[in-house]
Amino acid sequence: MSATGFALFDTAIGPCGIAWDDAGLVGVQLPEASQDAARARLARRFPQSSEETPPPDVQVAVDAIKALLAGEARDLASIPLNMDRVPAFNREVYDVARSIPPGATLSYGEIAARIGKPEAAREVGVAMGRNPFPIVVPCHRVLAAGGKIGGFSAHGGIEAKRKLLAIESVHAKGEADAPTLFDGM
DSSP: OOOSEEEEEEETTEEEEEEEETTEEEEEEOOOSSHHHHHHHHHHHOTTOEEOOOOHHHHHHHHHHHHHHTTOOOOOTTSOBOOTTSOHHHHHHHHHHHTSOTTOOEEHHHHHHHTTOTTOHHHHHHHHHTOSSBTTBOGGGEEOGGGOOOOOOSTTHHHHHHHHHHHHHHHHTTOTTOOOTTTTO
16 A cells, blocks of 8 residues: 555554555554654555655544543544555455444454354454554454454554553443443453
C-alpha cells in the first residue's frame, strides 16, 4: 500500500505513527519502543512516503487517537480509511470491528457470524493479525472464544492488548450492558 506521507506522534503509552494518502489513512502504528523504531517501521511499511506534518483531517485522527490512549472516551469509527488494497473479506471484518464501541468486545466467532460466515472465526483472526489500522480498526476489542484475550500482533503483544482494553474499560464501568473484559483468563 502506498502513502503520500506519514507522521509520528507521542501518546500516553508511547510513540505511534500514522500514514495517509488522498483517500484517507492507509496505516496506523501502535507504540514502538522509541520514536526511531516507530519511524523505521513506518519507513519499511511505506517506503515511497515521506515524514510530513499531517494535513488537517489526519491531524483530527491523530488527536482522537491520542485522546483515546490518554483514557478519554473516544470513538474512532468515523475516521476515513483507504481500504482500496485491503482484501474484501478483511474489509467486512474491519467494518464489523469498527462497530464495536469502546469498552465492549466481540469474539472472532461473533464477527464471523455477523459477516455471514460463522465457520470463519480462524480467518477473522488472520484478518485481525493483518490489520493495517490498529486502534482505528479496534482489533484489541476482538477476543478469542470464552472471553480469552487471544493474540495481538502489534508491538507489545497481548500485554499491549490488555493495556488498550483497560484504558477503554474505564468508560464501560457502571453501564448495565458493560462487558467483563477478562472473563476466562
